[in-house]
Amino acid sequence: MEATYRKIIQPxxxxxxxxxxxxxxxxxxxxxxxxxxxFFLEAKGTRxxxxxxxxxxxxxxxxxxxxxPHTTQRDKNYYEKNKHLSPQVIVVQFDKNFLGETLWNKAxxxxxxxxxxxxxxxxxxxxxxxxxxxxxxxxxxxxRGIKRIMLLxxxxxxxxxxxxxxxxxxxxxxxxxxxxxxxxxxxxxxxxNNFMEDISLDRIAGVVYLSQSAFCRYFKNKTGKTYTxxxxxxRIGYSCKLLLQGKLNIxxxxxxxxxxxxxNFNRHFKEITQITPSEYQRSFASTSRYEYAL
Numbered sequence: 001m002e003a004t005y006r007k008i009i010q011p012x013x014x015x016x017x018x019x020x021x022x023x024x025x026x027x028x029x030x031x032x033x034x035x036x037x038x039f040f041l042e043a044k045g046t047r048x049x050x051x052x053x054x055x056x057x058x059x060x061x062x063x064x065x066x067x068x069p070h071t072t073q074r075d076k077n078y079y080e081k082n083k084h085l086s087p088q089v090i091v092v093q094f095d096k097n098f099l100g101e102t103l104w105n106k107a108x109x110x111x112x113x114x115x116x117x118x119x120x121x122x123x124x125x126x127x128x129x130x131x132x133x134x135x136x137x138x139x140x141x142x143x144r145g146i147k148r149i150m151l152l153x154x155x156x157x158x159x160x161x162x163x164x165x166x167x168x169x170x171x172x173x174x175x176x177x178x179x180x181x182x183x184x185x186x187x188x189x190x191x192x193n194n195f196m197e198d199i200s201l202d203r204i205a206g207v208v209y210l211s212q213s214a215f216c217r218y219f220k221n222k223t224g225k226t227y228t229x230x231x232x233x234x235r236i237g238y239s240c241k242l243l244l245q246g247k248l249n250i251x252x253x254x255x256x257x258x259x260x261x262x263x264n265f266n267r268h269f270k271e272i273t274q275i276t277p278s279e280y281q282r283s284f285a286s287t288s289r290y291e292y293a294l
Contacts, residue, residue: 004030004031005030005032006031007032008034015095015098015149016034016092016093016152017094018090018091018092019090020088020089020141021090022086022087022088023043023056023072023074023088028071029048029069029070030069030070031067031068031069031070032067034094035063035064035094036063036070036092036093037062037063037090037137037155038072038089038091039059039061039062039090039133039137040059040087040088041088042085042088043058043072043074043087043088044075044087045073045078045087046073046075047062047070047072047073048071048073048283049068049070049122050121050170050173051169051172051236051237051240051244052170053275053280053283054168057126059126059130059131061129061130062123062125063115064123065118065121066096068119068122070122099149104116111160111161112156114160115156115159115160116156118167121168121169121170121173122168123159123165123166124165124168125164125165126164126165128164129158129159129165132158133158136151136155137151139151140152169237170236170237170272171188171233171234172195172235172238172239173238173240183218184219184222184223186207187204187208190204191204191231195234195235195238195258196256197258201216232271235259235268236268236269236272238257239253239256239257239265239269239277243280244281250278
């Protein structure tokens, strides 16, 4: 179930796309090099972002980085019973460098550049941030030219200043990290290159020349989780990617992801995703059969 590449056709009179779309009943699992903002106006269904599978929440705002596989599926039962309703979403699609690559090196734009790097895993915004951003997104539908560009930059600035956000896809799925701390980068790099092996606390602490106790304090302070939790997320994120590819069976994926027995793999998988590996795979099965994309 490899994601399909989608060519985004830019309108002749604009540098990026702003549109209101229905969420189709048949929507493929796809990716594209453009960044994407999604604002759900009226929607019941499920969103698939990387290895995340969650119910669509009305009024939430999602920011997806380049080439992050995704799709949305409407709740068929709900809309069959409510045929007068249609799930609506505002979609903004833009090339990260549509104003030039050097823009993101300017001091004023550094927070937005950091935001777009974080978006490689997908970001979800709620609360006051979503409330403020949604009005600008709705105004973008009515504006043209420089005013529309200014509104997009204002939305991105608003999102870059928010603390009401969370990542959608796991570390292991996209293998992309945006931290600027040298030690944490070394930990991430070592983990992503060695997660299929046994990684003891002594071994990972040695990567950044810390004792086990100092390492545990440092990592928890930087990430808000234990290293063991992080390692599990990386392994499960990678297993999700293998499940989507459909080339290996679940037992093979278990061992490819660094697990020595199926029981631990299944337990950790359900803790992270709330469903079993086989349920996860079935959830995506329908997306590989369709070719319509936002």
